[in-house]
Amino acid sequence: MSEYTALMNTAPSRKQLTHDRIVTTAAKAIRRGGFHGVGVADIMKEAGLTHGGFYAHFASRNALLTEALERAGQEGASRVAKEVETRRRQGASAFRALVDAYLSERHLGAPERMCAVAALASEIPRQSPEVRKAAAQRVRDLIAMVAHSLPADVPSAPVIACQLVGALQLSRALGDNAEGRALLTTTRNALLAQFDRPAP
Amino acid sequence: MSEYTALMNTAPSRKQLTHDRIVTTAAKAIRRGGFHGVGVADIMKEAGLTHGGFYAHFASRNALLTEALERAGQEGASRVAKEVETRRRQGASAFRALVDAYLSERHLGAPERMCAVAALASEIPRQSPEVRKAAAQRVRDLIAMVAHSLPADVPSAPVIACQLVGALQLSRALGDNAEGRALLTTTRNALLAQFDRPAP
DNA sequence: TGTACATCAGTGAACGCGCGTTCACTGATGTAC
DNA sequence: TGTACATCAGTGAACGCGCGTTCACTGATGTAC
Numbered sequence: 203m204s205e206y207t208a209l210m211n212t213a214p215s216r217k218q219l220t221h222d223r224i225v226t227t228a229a230k231a232i233r234r235g236g237f238h239g240v241g242v243a244d245i246m247k248e249a250g251l252t253h254g255g256f257y258a259h260f261a262s263r264n265a266l267l268t269e270a271l272e273r274a275g276q277e278g279a280s281r282v283a284k285e286v287e288t289r290r291r292q293g294a295s296a297f298r299a300l301v302d303a304y305l306s307e308r309h310l311g312a313p314e315r316m317c318a319v320a321a322l323a324s325e326i327p328r329q330s331p332e333v334r335k336a337a338a339q340r341v342r343d344l345i346a347m348v349a350h351s352l353p354a355d356v357p358s359a360p361v362i363a364c365q366l367v368g369a370l371q372l373s374r375a376l377g378d379n380a381e382g383r384a385l386l387t388t389t390r391n392a393l394l395a396q397f398d399r400p401a402p
Numbered sequence: 403m404s405e406y407t408a409l410m411n412t413a414p415s416r417k418q419l420t421h422d423r424i425v426t427t428a429a430k431a432i433r434r435g436g437f438h439g440v441g442v443a444d445i446m447k448e449a450g451l452t453h454g455g456f457y458a459h460f461a462s463r464n465a466l467l468t469e470a471l472e473r474a475g476q477e478g479a480s481r482v483a484k485e486v487e488t489r490r491r492q493g494a495s496a497f498r499a500l501v502d503a504y505l506s507e508r509h510l511g512a513p514e515r516m517c518a519v520a521a522l523a524s525e526i527p528r529q530s531p532e533v534r535k536a537a538a539q540r541v542r543d544l545i546a547m548v549a550h551s552l553p554a555d556v557p558s559a560p561v562i563a564c565q566l567v568g569a570l571q572l573s574r575a576l577g578d579n580a581e582g583r584a585l586l587t588t589t590r591n592a593l594l595a596q597f598d599r600p601a602p
Numbered sequence: 603t604g605t606a607c608a609t610c611a612g613t614g615a616a617c618g619c620g621c622g623t624t625c626a627c628t629g630a631t632g633t634a635c
Numbered sequence: 636t637g638t639a640c641a642t643c644a645g646t647g648a649a650c651g652c653g654c655g656t657t658c659a660c661t662g663a664t665g666t667a668c
Contacts, residue, residue, distance in 0.1 A: 258610090258611065
């Protein structure tokens with residue numbers, strides 16, 4: 203690290219980079235396997251390390267889960283935002299872009315890259331207070347994102363947020379098959395038919 | 403057991419009664435603690451037994467989870483149906499009765515007595531094929547129950563079912579506190595304002 | 603510039619504990635005669 | 636009706652394994668002089 207970057211605090215240390223890599227790995231893993239599907243040794247191995255070094259980075263497994271959930275929330279939100287942006291550039295309304303991006307078949311089959319709330323919702327009440335606090339913030343962020351896309355004459359953002367999360371979860375519960383995809387499509391079309399207004 | 407009841411097959415054996423008690427206990431436990439929150443020894447103890455006898459009743463822990471989910475689904479559904487019935491007798495429309503019963507504060511804080519789908523949704527994709535199969539059936543049953551309560555001019559039952567499940571999950575994710583209850587109330591009122599029609 | 607020392611990130615063996623599963627045994631209930 | 640035996644539900648100790656956590660150590664990087 204050069205003297206300049208050290209002074210300016212711009213270059214993360216080797217340890218910070220490793221820490222970051224562990225968190226990123228865990229952020230994917232919790233969305234794929236749930237909070238219980240994430241083991242310390244697994245995560246370290248997947249991050250290219252041995253499990254012994256874990257406690258130089260985190261006070262406990264729970265501390266990792268908390269950081270991982272925060273990261274998963276940010277990462278999922280920015281991924282959805284990116285897909286919304288693509289659809290907006292193709293001329294979709296803000297609302298249609300959001301609904302199409304969130305309730306896409308891609309989202310259905312790739313929980314580890316998408317919305318953390320949808321991937322973990324029913325496990326949240328059983329987590330530690332720290333994790334629950336981070337989760338509550340992700341829920342607020344999700345509602346805020348929905349609010350940002352709503353036309354004026356559409357019901358409140360919380361209602362649509364519940365609709366989006368519920369549709370994804372029930373579809374996934376049915377499975378990544380014809381039946382699950384049908385539910386996803388049905389709910390997406392119903393939402394758009396009800397609330398999407400052509401731009402004036 | 404008398405010869406008569408034995409022939410008529412009306413009285414369950416002592417073993418069947420015990421089996422039933424274990425399943426009932428587990429059906430509550432999975433909704434309270436999730437699939438991972440349920441241990442063989444815990445369940446047996448809660449059912450008043452020792453863990454050694456477990457494998458005389460079930461081939462594996464997974465077999466118990468499957469039976470428990472089926473039971474939890476039936477039990478939750480009948481509990482909701484009962485609360486719907488109470489509200490109907492007080493003059494509520496079928497739709498209002500369903501929404502009020504499902505999105506009640508009581509339901510928010512008592513997952514172990516209520517809808518299994520809402521309590522477990524995001525864990526379902528990570529379970530064994532047998533459990534997932536049982537879960538898919540519970541989702542279909544939930545949608546059917548909603549369909550049964552819908553007035554003619556309301557959007558499709560799957561959409562409302564997603565809404566109900568999503569609202570409960572996000573509320574629980576926020577916590578059994580003012581914020582969670584506020585989300586529950588908001589979504590309940592929005593649904594009723596949009597879709598409840600006074601009886602003709 | 604080179605040498606000696608200190609710091610630090612990561613390694614890998616070991617620990618303790620919980621949990622799913624097995625099994626020999628017990629005490630109660632049912633059956634044959 | 637009573638006795639001997641068989642069946643069966645449930646007991647409790649033991650097992651093997653995985654997982655979170657600890658710790659003494661190593662090899663690389665940085666620092667003092």
